[in-house]
Amino acid sequence: MTEEIRTLYRISYQLRQKAVEMVYHAKTGHIAPGFSMAEIIAALYFSLLRLNPDEPRWADRDRFVLSKGHACPLYYAALAKRGYFPEADLMEYRMLNSKLPGHPDMRKCPGVDMTTGSLGNGIACALGMALIGRKDRRAHYVYALAGDGELQEGIAWEAALYAGNAGLDHLILIVDRNRLQSGGSVSEIQELGDLAEKFRLNRWDTQTIDGHDIPAVLAAVETAKRRAGAPSVIIADTVKGKGVSFMENQYLWHMKAPSDQEYAQAMAELESAVKRYA
Amino acid sequence: MPEALRDVYGESLRRYGLANDRVVVLDADLATSTKSVLFGKACPDRFFDVGIAEANMVSMAAGFAACGYIPFVNTFATFIASIGAVSAKCLIGYSHLNVRLMGGNNGLTGGYDGATHHCLDDINVMRGIPGMLVTSPCDPVQMDWLVQTLIDDYRGPAYVSISRMGAGPVYKAGERFTLGKAKRVCAGADATVFACGLSVPRALEAVDRLRQEGLSIALWDMFTLKPLDEEAVRDAARETGAIVAVEEHSVLGGLGTAVAEVLAESGLAVPFRRVGIRDRYTESGSYPQLVEAFGLGVDAIADAVRQTVARKKGARG
Amino acid sequence: MSLTKDRVMELETLCRRFRTDTIALLHRLQTGHAGGSLSVCEILTVLYMECANISVDNRCAPDRDRVVLSKGHAAPMLYRCLSEKGFFPLEELETLRQPGSRLQGHPSMGKTPGVELSTGPLGLGLSAGVGMACANRLQGNGACVFVVLGDGELDEGTVWEAAMAAAKFRCDRLIAIVDWNKVQLDGMTRDVMPMGDLRGKWSTFGWNVLECDGHDIAQLYDAIQTAKGLADGKPCVILANTVKGKGVSFMENTNLYHGKAIDDDEFSRAMLELEGAENA
Numbered sequence: 001m002t003e004e005i006r007t008l009y010r011i012s013y014q015l016r017q018k019a020v021e022m023v024y025h026a027k028t029g030h031i032a033p034g035f036s037m038a039e040i041i042a043a044l045y046f047s048l049l050r051l052n053p054d055e056p057r058w059a060d061r062d063r064f065v066l067s068k069g070h071a072c073p074l075y076y077a078a079l080a081k082r083g084y085f086p087e088a089d090l091m092e093y094r095m096l097n098s099k100l101p102g103h104p105d106m107r108k109c110p111g112v113d114m115t116t117g118s119l120g121n122g123i124a125c126a127l128g129m130a131l132i133g134r135k136d137r138r139a140h141y142v143y144a145l146a147g148d149g150e151l152q153e154g155i156a157w158e159a160a161l162y163a164g165n166a167g168l169d170h171l172i173l174i175v176d177r178n179r180l181q182s183g184g185s186v187s188e189i190q191e192l193g194d195l196a197e198k199f200r201l202n203r204w205d206t207q208t209i210d211g212h213d214i215p216a217v218l219a220a221v222e223t224a225k226r227r228a229g230a231p232s233v234i235i236a237d238t239v240k241g242k243g244v245s246f247m248e249n250q251y252l253w254h255m256k257a258p259s260d261q262e263y264a265q266a267m268a269e270l271e272s273a274v275k276r277y278a
Numbered sequence: 279m280p281e282a283l284r285d286v287y288g289e290s291l292r293r294y295g296l297a298n299d300r301v302v303v304l305d306a307d308l309a310t311s312t313k314s315v316l317f318g319k320a321c322p323d324r325f326f327d328v329g330i331a332e333a334n335m336v337s338m339a340a341g342f343a344a345c346g347y348i349p350f351v352n353t354f355a356t357f358i359a360s361i362g363a364v365s366a367k368c369l370i371g372y373s374h375l376n377v378r379l380m381g382g383n384n385g386l387t388g389g390y391d392g393a394t395h396h397c398l399d400d401i402n403v404m405r406g407i408p409g410m411l412v413t414s415p416c417d418p419v420q421m422d423w424l425v426q427t428l429i430d431d432y433r434g435p436a437y438v439s440i441s442r443m444g445a446g447p448v449y450k451a452g453e454r455f456t457l458g459k460a461k462r463v464c465a466g467a468d469a470t471v472f473a474c475g476l477s478v479p480r481a482l483e484a485v486d487r488l489r490q491e492g493l494s495i496a497l498w499d500m501f502t503l504k505p506l507d508e509e510a511v512r513d514a515a516r517e518t519g520a521i522v523a524v525e526e527h528s529v530l531g532g533l534g535t536a537v538a539e540v541l542a543e544s545g546l547a548v549p550f551r552r553v554g555i556r557d558r559y560t561e562s563g564s565y566p567q568l569v570e571a572f573g574l575g576v577d578a579i580a581d582a583v584r585q586t587v588a589r590k591k592g593a594r595g
Numbered sequence: 596m597s598l599t600k601d602r603v604m605e606l607e608t609l610c611r612r613f614r615t616d617t618i619a620l621l622h623r624l625q626t627g628h629a630g631g632s633l634s635v636c637e638i639l640t641v642l643y644m645e646c647a648n649i650s651v652d653n654r655c656a657p658d659r660d661r662v663v664l665s666k667g668h669a670a671p672m673l674y675r676c677l678s679e680k681g682f683f684p685l686e687e688l689e690t691l692r693q694p695g696s697r698l699q700g701h702p703s704m705g706k707t708p709g710v711e712l713s714t715g716p717l718g719l720g721l722s723a724g725v726g727m728a729c730a731n732r733l734q735g736n737g738a739c740v741f742v743v744l745g746d747g748e749l750d751e752g753t754v755w756e757a758a759m760a761a762a763k764f765r766c767d768r769l770i771a772i773v774d775w776n777k778v779q780l781d782g783m784t785r786d787v788m789p790m791g792d793l794r795g796k797w798s799t800f801g802w803n804v805l806e807c808d809g810h811d812i813a814q815l816y817d818a819i820q821t822a823k824g825l826a827d828g829k830p831c832v833i834l835a836n837t838v839k840g841k842g843v844s845f846m847e848n849t850n851l852y853h854g855k856a857i858d859d860d861e862f863s864r865a866m867l868e869l870e871g872a873e874n875a
Contacts, residue, residue: 096561096562096567096568097563101393102395117393118361119330152330153330153331153756154333154751164791165789181307183305183327189307189329191801197795198800302729323733326729329763331756333752334722337719337753338760340712340719340726341712341724344704344711344723347730347733369719372703373705
């Protein structure tokens with residue numbers, strides 16, 4: 001494992017720690033949906049995205065839309081770690097007068113490119129950003145990260161149809177396929193079938209990877225960027241709650257604050273993972 | 279701790295829904311939050327979780343109703359009044375279908391979830407749909423009565439704005455209500471407060487406090503927002519000469535607007551104030567914090583009443 | 596069993612009359628959607644005259660079949676079929692789109708006898724059809740629900756939400772028929788919003804897929820009967836290849852006559868073609 005990869009894994013667990021701390025502190029919030037995307041966020045924010053935290057509105061920056069907006073604690077932790085705002089501010093999560101509300105707000109939080117919270121909409125917003133980027137002849141990429149349950153929203157397929165027809169090759173959608181939604185398993189609540197096929201039929205390039213495998217995430221994004229003439233979807237198979245034994249594959253941790261004991265255990269497990277990648 | 283209205287709703291829906299096999303219940307992956315899950319567990323055959331697809335859910339309900347069923351459609355108020363609005367308007371309202379649209383987490387009760395999950399315009403949206411019954415219950419007794427009534431007695435489209443939280447209680451067990459008729463909570467001579475939802479128990483506290491200051495304030499529970507009890511508004515204007523409308527909703531298009539419409543058309547130019555959210559987006563926070571921060575708390579209600587009474591006295595003075 | 600040749604010819608004659616009546620009506624009224632009405636003519640005719648168990652007598656029976664015209668703007672052809680079935684007199688068509696009429700610009704279930712669902716905003720009908728199919732199953736009846744969609748309508752995400760739900764709830768008595776005329780209001784669907792591999796899409800959303808010529812009575816009948824017979828736990832869609840404006844050469848394959856009034860010259864040319872076909 002190269003030093004860079006080791007660092008990205010370490011960061012993914014440090015972000016998880018921060019997210020647990022934030023939710024524990026706020027006594028409310030979403031932990032597990034962030035854990036399934038931790039490696040993806042680490043790879044994006046600490047390797048792939050062209051950003052300038054000193055100039056959050058830099059016109060040529062890559063855009064990132066967290067369509068599964070509820071998973072924001074870990075996302076906020078990444079933004080803080082990249083220097084958009086002090087890490088101490090993370091404990092404002094969900095508090096009154098905070099820049100870190102329960103769902104991301106582009107007018108409040110530096111580094112947030114799009115306000116999200118109503119599922120499905122982020123994909124269409126990213127589509128709009130990519131279209132404008134192409135019209136203005138900008139080289140930046142637009143990344144959207146969606147949950148799999150979110151693809152039950154029809155708007156996701158409206159956006160997929162348009163993006164495919166428009167051949168928007170600077171749009172990269174990553175699906176955090178953790179196979180759980182707030183009320184249970186995706187297959188029981190509303191099965192999505194062959195996702196890759198659904199995107200292919202809308203003229204997207206598709207890749208399926210292990211979303212916790214950082215080299216695979218990096219490689220998939222590089223592949224997506226090399227492809228011309230079609231938007232790319234990376235279907236990342238993940239585990240909801242990944243990284244803390246008692247949260248893994250437990251939909252009840254979709255939104256829940258840990259008790260003192262759970263907090264201590266979660267932080268200990270995550271700390272040992274951080275050490276593993278020291 | 280007062281009983282949360284969503285819990286009461288879930289339990290009432292389970293109880294009365296089980297007893298009537300024409301009831302079907304739909305949810306869009308929020309059943310554990312809206313509490314429709316209680317019915318779903320008790321009666322899986324008549325429970326339909328459509329996943330995260332609100333528009334589809336509301337239109338499916340129209341299909342059920344067209345076949346003689348009474349569908350209860352559950353998701354957060356903000357999604358029903360936005361994503362579900364096309365079907366609510368063009369299928370359900372237009373054809374006067376027997377659908378119950380149940381908007382959970384109304385007002386600010388989404389709390390920490392923030393502005394995207396609060397709902398300040400559901401009453402406005404639903405009031406605009408011809409024939410739509412629009413209600414917002416204020417306490418457990420009324421919530422339970424309303425669910426039973428919507429199953430057993432009422433025919434036509436209905437919207438219910440439901441609080442995730444609890445307050446009160448306002449009523450004793452067994453209290454009866456009439457759809458379209460305001461319920462008097464207490465009598466008074468100096469001014470009248472109209473309120474709905476959890477604003478009723480807050481207004482009651484404000485009225486009690488004002489009584490200690492020597493002000494006699496009437497409080498009416500306007501749990502039916504449409505059809506509005508216009509007579510109650512006119513009578514109150516004539517009898518007390520000052521009106522305050524209190525709601526956990528935008529001041530645009532909700533209870534305050536509805537009361538103002540009646541006052542203006544009746545030519546009853548009495549001092550009048552709306553307590554509600556002043557055309558702005560909300561934010562994350564605990565529910566009690568938000569109620570205070572957005573000017574809907576007991577203090578804010580009491581202030582509004584004092585000012586209105588003062589204007590009345592000034593006008594006469 | 597397929598339709599006899601004689602019956603096919605009868606229905607073809609009926610379709611020619613429906614087209615003539617509809618164009619004449621829309622010309623007289625100077626309003627209404629011609630193009631989509633002409634493309635859906637055979638689909639509605641075969642449903643109402645042959646395949647769907649619908650009549651004035653069973654109009655309130657819980658186990659009647661139901662037809663939902665999700666592409667509600669094709670209402671003129673729906674009304675023509677309903678009047679043929681006896682739901683209201685043919686003369687009442689003259690009131691179409693006029694104040695006080697039971698025949699609104701888009702179908703209204705509260706007003707028009709025989710209309711099973713109010714439609715107009717596109718993309719809602721299939722969802723309602725899923726609800727109807729689930730309701731029929733709860734009541735233990737084997738009634739069919741037919742939902743007629745436009746192809747442009749498939750741009751709407753709600754159609755795909757409904758498609759997923761129909762597969763989940765195993766609505767095998769739900770039959771969607773796509774009036775696949777390749778034209779929408781703003782132009783050809785291949786220019787406005789190409790749908791790509793429609794067969795593949797429905798299939799990956801969990802549906803059985805059949806395809807036929809949507810102006811061929813015998814093919815339509817066979818496809819619908821096949822769909823009714825499948826009963827394998829999956830909903831079924833019939834992709835019916837049609838021509839927008841079918842029957843009037845200058846209205847064919849163009850968006851110009853989606854909702855435009857027909858002038859006198861166009862009317863006489865259309866009548867020459869339609870009546871020529873009728874007398875042929």
